[in-house]
Amino acid sequence: MDNPQIYARLTEIFQDVFDEDAIQLTPELSAKDVDGWDSLSHIRLILTVEKAFKIKLSTSEIGKLENVGDLVALIRARA
């Protein structure tokens, strides 16, 4: 799966999880930029990503995630 495909699918997931159709993903986008991206919806986001891309992230990988770019790199390495 290449980056544009991952971004396209991730955008749908972000819109679904944060219930906000206007979200545009960039590699630098992080929790402080998105309304409602708190620790709880972060977990809901990770769980949804895992299910959509059929991958399982380890506890330390989840802990190290800083922004969308990190997440895409992880998905790219796995999916």
Added chain:
Amino acid sequence: MNPLYAELQWLVRAPKDFSERLKAAGSSEGPLGLELRALAAPALDLNQLTKLAKTIVKARKDGKSLDPLAPFRLAVLSNSTIDLVVPVLVASAARHGIALEVIQPSYDQVAQEALTPDSQVNRSKPDAVLFALDYRALPLKLSLGDPEASAATVQGAIGYLQALGNGIKANSNAVCIFQTFAPPPELLFGSLDRALPGTLRSLLDSINRELAEYVLSSGAVLLDVAGLAETVGLADWHDPQLWNLGKFSFSDELIPLYGDHVARTVAALRGKTGKVLVLDLDNTVWGGVIGDDGLEGIKVAQGDARGEAHLAVQRLALNLRQRGIVLAVSSKNTDAVAREPFEKHPEMLLKLEHIAVFQANWNDKATNIQAIAEELSLGLDSMVFLDDNPVERGLVRKLLPQVAVPELPEDPAWYARTLAAGGYFEAVTFAGEDLKRAGFYQDNARRANLQKQAGGVDAYLASLEMTITFQPFDATGRARIVQLINKSNQYNLTTRRYTDPEVAEAENDPAVFTLQVRLADMFGDNGMISVLICRPGEARVWEIDTWLMSCRVLGRKVENMVLREILLHAREAGIEKLAGVYRPTDRNKLVVDHYARLGFSKVSEEESGLTRWELLVDGAEPESAPMKVESQGFAAIREESLA
């Protein structure tokens, strides 16, 4: 994960345009209840449920009507993070006809909230409190191979749970819902863990068993989470990563399933549960088409894999009937042809005598199900329709959205399990009357036949040899009283719902006059069929707070006899006036003239259709009906006045 359970496969799949429909519903101005219920009906994932809950919460905040969803306030106390779960409870409750409001105190404040009289939970006066605890909430100490220490640990845990329950009872009088505890899959010895006292597994086994006994004896409600976790598998239920990450006590993938189980329990507390199983015949009750394959061709025998699958459906239906679920048939067939297997096939478990209403004709199934509901005097929302044919299922869902219609897989081997997994007949209590209920409805059909022969109604009533029994509320009758109060919709003047503790309160308050009424006749005992609560109003006035009756005994003039009994006690108590009120709902048009028929005069009428009535006790003499009257358990004053 087992997809039947994890994906709630008895529900239809979510529509592609779910988000658009949800947005449209959220911005509409009218009452939202029916659309929200329709949106909640399919199997939804965590994100969809979360969004649906957001719409429901916002609608309530904006003051929009959620009718006809029944309001219910549930406080959830937990030792784990339930923030992902709470929205799922709200959305799943809508699926079951409940407008759920969740009171969620801070994380891990279980004992403080239960035991402090003015805690957030106790102040909010919830209808019920769910103790969403997992095993990590219990004070458990391993005591390997030491039966005495183990017993002490078990007693300590049960004592803790009882203290929580007593705290809620004393401080807010809410119904307590306890969960059994799912044991973790990690074992210490191996199989020996189950046998040896003091291991985690054997401690939790004992605690779950004692908790279940406590719940049965105390009027609390059980949510068997241990059973649910075992059904889907303990290894799938417990997710150590999620516990470490955020103290989530079970897998996120099972939250929709858990939410549906909580919602069923709450709906059952409100009497919203299936009462009738309507069965299709061809390829549902037996394999093949009786009209084409004939008696020899249909598959319904032991030793044939397909035949056994359909026998499993029959066995489940029979067992449901035994616990009081009424069975009916809706089949596209010629009547005589459809009856033939019931009469002649030696391997059929279901017999005609088990079927209360048999509709085999060429009408569409929606029309037939409506006819069944009318014949049984039960609402469409108490019907569950089992049919292998997706076209028939789709038609009934479209025309009669109130009827529950489980999706079925291709292979009939899974029919019985799918029906059972749907939990359509969830019950929180089991009263003796339930055992006999399926029979009552059948006797009613016989009574209706007798009525046709008997000619006049009075002659018919006299021929029934009825005995009516009046008693005040008591502990023995309470489970059935609570059930009637929460289930009766049609013959119900005020549709006020009360919990077990509230009924107990009325029972023990000497100022409140209560009646439980039983009726027997030549066909058998109908059990408890009417409930009445009068509360003191102005001086020398009784206000009739609750007057309800089972529709099984409609047209027997039971209400006349009940009024005569009330008047008797009112006179003894020095009451001069009875005040009644009719509060209209969309289900109780039946009793709009109840008080007029009984000779009350109308005092006022409100725009909503609510009417107020009164009857002067002095000189009131309602018409009697031909039945023997027995009055039991009332205070001595009664005997004195008779003597």
